[in-house]
């Protein structure tokens with residue numbers, strides 16, 4: 172199937188169970204939003220899918236277009252088409268943005284092929300311009316000393332340069348000012364298309380005014396408790412998580 | 424084979440024409456070498472060092488290389504193409520001394536082999552040659568150097584003269600069992616500007632050698648000097664490098680060392696600030712593997728106020744290698760408003776590697792800013808995950824991170840060509856390991 176499919180995923184860390192029978196399907200071409208209170212397991216889901224080794228997968232499956240990715244190395248999962256825009260991007264001193272993205276691109280080339288530097292920089296600069304990033308950033312160390320918003324833009328720059336089939340964006344909006352939110356959303360919207368699926372994790376409906384989702388999921392205590400159209404985000408914003416707790420959590 | 428001490432006694436490294444003062448300094452050096460005790464494990468200045476691994480008696484100075492060797496090594500002396508001058512020594516024999524331009528000569532700049540400078544500028548040499556030594560535990564070895572040195576270059580830059588391109592000195596070892604004593608003397612008069620690159624290479628992976636090198640750098644008031652050291656001996660070399668810097672008023676000095684080779688390398692680096700407002704940087708980066716031991720001792724002395732000294736030593740360790748960083752900052756009573764910093768960062772890439780750090784402060788002034796710190800850690804697992812999430816395989820990601828760790832020092836090299844050549848040298852050492 173042409174989708175990112177998560178089925179009955181149970182995940183724990185240090186003996187504490189975090190994801191509880193979590194299931195979600197994101198067909199290519201769709202944008203799904205995932206909302207839910209702090210600590211409910213959204214980032215855990217993102218990192219488990221990306222192959223983070225700290226988490227214990229008890230049971231369940233995650234597939235990209237039918238191919239299993241659970242238990243694979245993070246780079247293998249990336250090659251399979253999953254991109255994770257981190258909630259907290261790491262700072263990598265001494266590794267420039269340009270060299271980093273280039274290494275990531277090079278890793279995707281068949282043996283023996285090399286990157287055309289001129290074309291690479293042309294594309295990189297175009298995408299930076301679109302995200303209103305100063306071209307000087309290419310020479311800066313990856314995320315090193317970047318402001319919160321600069322880090323998030325840099326995540327989206329990487330996402331657009333790596334052209335993944337499935338994008339998981341973990342609170343990309345946090346740290347962005349209003350103008351940046353628009354710019355970044357435009358960048359994401361440009362990437363929308365029938366060949367790509369998105370999971371947009373956010374706390375704020377504001378982002379979803381710019382990146383209008385096909386489906387909104389509400390997560391609570393390690394699983395999705397409610398799903399609905401884009402308007403659900405507004406309802407959630409108005410009513411808060413107590414409403415979720417009262418209306419849906421009992422199904423647990 | 425003669426032992427090194429016998430050899431030095433029987434064949435003192437003096438030519439017929441050596442002046443009396445030099446004969447005296449050599450004799451003093453030899454006496455120092457013979458009377459001072461060998462480093463002992465309980466000696467504070469040799470703490471953590473494997474003194475038992477110091478075997479210096481099996482080496483002796485050797486003859487000049489044959490023409491083919493000289494030619495081949497000259498060819499390989501190519502780290503820096505844009506240069507103001509170049510010297511190439513093989514086993515302490517000059518195979519090439521590419522002097523400076525007529526224009527620089529006309530301005531009074533001297534760039535000469537030590538022996539030539541002794542002939543042509545005896546007063547200058549009497550004032551500076553073999554006058555400075557580190558005080559970090561290697562007096563015995565400095566003595567042997569003083570008694571034995573016959574190879575090296577002198578750079579003298581008169582007041583106000585600026586040399587844009589570097590002078591590059593290559594010191595090679597070639598003959599099995601050779602002992603070399605390279606000497607670099609740099610004198611920059613007031614407001615002069617110069618840079619020097621000293622390169623230490625072995626002809627092959629196998630030729631065993633002993634190196635006892637000394638460099639003395641004098642930066643007078645307002646002088647700007649950048650000295651870079653590239654040490655890539657083979658792993659059959661025991662190396663001592665004893666470097667001093669004296670900085671006058673408002674002098675700006677940068678020392679940068681890249682240490683890749685040697686079986687056992689002792690690097691002593693001492694800075695003495697004698698003029699207010701001086702600014703001295705001491706950078707070093709070391710890649711240790713297998714059974715290599717890098718023993719680094721540093722000393723930042725502030726004898727004048729308002730000056731800055733800033734030290735950054737980074738070590739990456741693989742396999743069973745060891746590093747020792749022992750750094751001392753000393754601020755004299757009158758040296759108010761001193762800024763003295765010292766940072767040692769060790770990156771352990773294998774659990775069997777061992778990094779030792781001994782930072783120290785001695786502050787007699789009350790209005791100073793000093794900091795010293797040492798950290799030792801592994802590659803960060805979350806950083807690795809982040810890079811791999813972008814599709815970069817584990818080994819490549821590790822390599823990027825290690826080079827990132829080095830880049831903080833490499834980017835200070837100030838010459839894209841040399842920086843790139845240094846990256847290549849490190850790659851050569853690393854790629855087999857990590858790729």
Ligand SMILES: Nc1ncnc2c1ncn2[C@@H]1O[C@H](COP(=O)(O)OP(=O)(O)OP(=O)(O)O)[C@@H](O)[C@H]1O
Nearest residue numbers: 184185189207208209210211212213214215216225
């Ligand atoms: N490495 C870890 N060690 C221990 N506990 C962890 C670890 N990672 C996550 N947790 C715990 O798992 C739970 C889920 O965390 P997670 O980061 O997935 O939440 P989240 O939904 O992304 O929250 P937020 O909205 O604040 O980003 C939390 O209780 C958290 O403390």
Ligand SMILES: [Mg+2]
Nearest residue numbers: 213214215258
């Ligand atoms: Mg989170």
